[in-house]
Amino acid sequence: MGLGLRRTHAELARLGLALDDAFAIILTHLDTDHWNPGWARWLPSRTRILAHRRHVEYGTRWGALPRRAEPLDDALELPGGVTALPTLLSHDSLGVTTLRFELPGGDSLGFATDVGHVSPSLVERLAGVAVLAIESNYCPRMQAASDRPWWLKQRIMGGSGHLSNEQCADAVARIAPTRHVVLLHLSRDCNRPDVAAEHHRRAPYELTIASHEHPTPWVSLSAQSGGFQAPNSHTSSLPSPSCVSLP
Numbered sequence: 001m002g003l004g005l006r007r008t009h010a011e012l013a014r015l016g017l018a019l020d021d022a023f024a025i026i027l028t029h030l031d032t033d034h035w036n037p038g039w040a041r042w043l044p045s046r047t048r049i050l051a052h053r054r055h056v057e058y059g060t061r062w063g064a065l066p067r068r069a070e071p072l073d074d075a076l077e078l079p080g081g082v083t084a085l086p087t088l089l090s091h092d093s094l095g096v097t098t099l100r101f102e103l104p105g106g107d108s109l110g111f112a113t114d115v116g117h118v119s120p121s122l123v124e125r126l127a128g129v130a131v132l133a134i135e136s137n138y139c140p141r142m143q144a145a146s147d148r149p150w151w152l153k154q155r156i157m158g159g160s161g162h163l164s165n166e167q168c169a170d171a172v173a174r175i176a177p178t179r180h181v182v183l184l185h186l187s188r189d190c191n192r193p194d195v196a197a198e199h200h201r202r203a204p205y206e207l208t209i210a211s212h213e214h215p216t217p218w219v220s221l222s223a224q225s226g227g228f229q230a231p232n233s234h235t236s237s238l239p240s241p242s243c244v245s246l247p
């Protein structure tokens, strides 16, 4: 939801999807690279939008979120027997929501971005997920050598900004995902896919690296064929019923 409105519609259409297909949109936080405030006016009216209560209060007060945005503080039941479990972690002033999705049959997805540092709450919440999508934002050497201003480097590396490649690898080792890791949110200026991948070279899981330019390939969340199937008829055009795309 951090992309331009027109581009988002176009990228979804390339996958045979439309925004109307989404049962709900869950926001981790309101930074503009995650939530383009233009959506406050142009989101389909039937799409639910959820975020932590702090983000909902702030976003609706300043017009960045539609008035109908709902607080997501506890477990949320989604179609198909999927449960979303949010945890608020520190990030800038309002924090960031990390999510664990539990699927019928025991498979699970962890989603963590803009978490700043590897906290015990992050590790506990996502421990042992089948698929882990996690930020691997920067290479410290590239960050230090960049011509970014000192305050920006401090904001990113100061513990409530982003995870470096090394911190991401440490988080992954402690969370111990069983099947697949998707690296998210690589900095355009201070990271490269090959540099980030180096930290996962002999790992026992599959690795996917999300790109700024291309949609992430489908990643299966279910070990069993036909395990998870979205029940909503609007999702019948999904490329595979047991997959979800991780931007």
Ligand SMILES: [Zn+2]
Pocket (backbone or CB within 6 Å): 031, 033, 034, 114, 185
């Ligand atoms: Zn971000």
